Amino acid sequence: MTRSTLLSLVGLVLVSLASSQTVDPSLQDLANRNADFAARLYRSVSSRTDDNVFLCPFTLATGLSALLGATSGSTQDQLLRGLSLNGLDPQSLPELVQSLRNLVLQGSLSMNLMQGMAVFPAQSLKVSPSYLEQVQTNFGGNSLSVDYTVPQEATDTINRWVQDNTGDQIQELVTSLDPQTQLLLATAASYQIRFSPSFNASLTQDERFYVDKYHVAIVPMMFQADKFFLAYDRALKAGVLKLPMNDGAAMLVVLPDEGIDITAVEEEVNGEKIRAWIRQLKKTKLEVQLPRFLLERSYTLRDALRILNITQVFQDDADIINIGETTGLKLTQVYHKSVMTVDESTDDITAGGGVNAFSTLPPRLTINRPFLFVIYQQTSSSVLFMGRVTDPTKK
Numbered sequence: 001m002t003r004s005t006l007l008s009l010v011g012l013v014l015v016s017l018a019s020s021q022t023v024d025p026s027l028q029d030l031a032n033r034n035a036d037f038a039a040r041l042y043r044s045v046s047s048r049t050d051d052n053v054f055l056c057p058f059t060l061a062t063g064l065s066a067l068l069g070a071t072s073g074s075t076q077d078q079l080l081r082g083l084s085l086n087g088l089d090p091q092s093l094p095e096l097v098q099s100l101r102n103l104v105l106q107g108s109l110s111m112n113l114m115q116g117m118a119v120f121p122a123q124s125l126k127v128s129p130s131y132l133e134q135v136q137t138n139f140g141g142n143s144l145s146v147d148y149t150v151p152q153e154a155t156d157t158i159n160r161w162v163q164d165n166t167g168d169q170i171q172e173l174v175t176s177l178d179p180q181t182q183l184l185l186a187t188a189a190s191y192q193i194r195f196s197p198s199f200n201a202s203l204t205q206d207e208r209f210y211v212d213k214y215h216v217a218i219v220p221m222m223f224q225a226d227k228f229f230l231a232y233d234r235a236l237k238a239g240v241l242k243l244p245m246n247d248g249a250a251m252l253v254v255l256p257d258e259g260i261d262i263t264a265v266e267e268e269v270n271g272e273k274i275r276a277w278i279r280q281l282k283k284t285k286l287e288v289q290l291p292r293f294l295l296e297r298s299y300t301l302r303d304a305l306r307i308l309n310i311t312q313v314f315q316d317d318a319d320i321i322n323i324g325e326t327t328g329l330k331l332t333q334v335y336h337k338s339v340m341t342v343d344e345s346t347d348d349i350t351a352g353g354g355v356n357a358f359s360t361l362p363p364r365l366t367i368n369r370p371f372l373f374v375i376y377q378q379t380s381s382s383v384l385f386m387g388r389v390t391d392p393t394k395k
């Protein structure tokens with residue numbers, strides 16, 4: 001073999017290695033836009049509460065994108081802008097969303113993450129068959145007609161749907177419904193965290209968590225000493241720790257320095273900020289302490305979406321064309337619920353490191369005050385979840 005063919009073979013191998021890591025530019029663009037939407041939604045929801053926050057923007061973006069195909073005119077334009085999808089062709093979006101979903105929800109992530117979206121039109125409305133097909137095929141969702149004039153039956157139908165789509169991890173999404181309801185959008189997600197390497201349960205011990213100036217909670221604090229990816233955001237005065245999982249996802253834990261208010265950090269979060277944090281991560285030896293926690297959060301999002309300028313779908317003169325033959329059909333509410341448990345659970349029987357013998361004692365990062373987190377799929381940097389833990393003893 002000549003030297004030049006050998007070199008070109010090496011070149012080929014390098015090219016194929018590189019391309020296995022890159023994502024199609026149009027899918028990367030959609031993932032980035034979804035991350036922008038995720039951060040804006042997070043800011044909108046978190047600015048109105050001091051409690052824990054937990055959202056699955058990935059599923060919500062899918063659900064709202066599925067409404068694009070039902071809308072037209074200025075209602076559709078506004079929805080596109082609200083989802084950070086302005087400039088994209090609404091006709092080609094369903095296939096793009098489907099491709100991104102296929103890229104993200106594969107392998108063990110599809111086992112750990114159970115999620116779904118559904119539209120629930122009133123029984124009297126006629127849904128166009130092509131729209132029904134689009135919801136199922138491109139968005140992996142459901143469209144189920146509901147008789148809202150029989151409230152108990154309507155509630156049961158929606159709650160059964162959420163049980164089926166979250167492996168029974170969520171039992172109840174709605175408690176009471178308005179008999180006048182025309183159309184609801186429901187999105188739900190349940191996630192099983194599997195850190196890799198996992199925390200070793202025999203090293204977990206009760207420690208203090210400083211909820212605010214006046215409240216201390218005693219929480220089971222997990223421990224791990226290993227090499228971690230870490231960054232520090234100087235402008236925001238916050239540390240960023242990456243905790244990888246066994247399913248291709250990872251959690252970024254964003255911990256403001258002591259004395260820095262978490263809301264000051266939250267106000268600056270956007271899609272580009274999240275990407276910058278990921279780019280700046282550097283490997284370092286570290287001891288990490290993270291509280292165990294369980295989040296279960298339920299939202300009606302009409303008001304939060306209004307802050308993102310998504311208003312027209314909720315108005316009497318909404319251009320909702322593909323559901324119903326009547327004019328003046330509007331979306332009544334968007335329901336969103338997610339659950340997640342963060343603990344030492346592992347699928348790997350050999351896992352559970354913990355105490356590595358480092359020659360010098362590494363620094364320790366103790367997550368013992370309010371923090372935010374972003375869970376993302378690593379190849380596409382798709383934001384799956386965003387949340388805030390102010391008190392790990394609360395859901």
Ligand SMILES: *[C@@H]1O[C@H](CO)[C@@H](O)[C@H](O)[C@H]1NC(C)=O
Pocket residue numbers: 307308309
């Ligand atoms: C909502 O629309 C107004 C007016 O068009 C604009 O000033 C504002 O920045 C928009 N808000 C968001 C969150 O996009």
Ligand SMILES: *[C@@H]1O[C@H](CO)[C@@H](O)[C@H](O)[C@H]1NC(C)=O
Pocket residue numbers: 200201202203350351352353354355
């Ligand atoms: C967890 O830590 C304990 C105590 O240091 C150790 O004995 C045990 O082997 C560890 N478990 C695993 C699975 O590494």
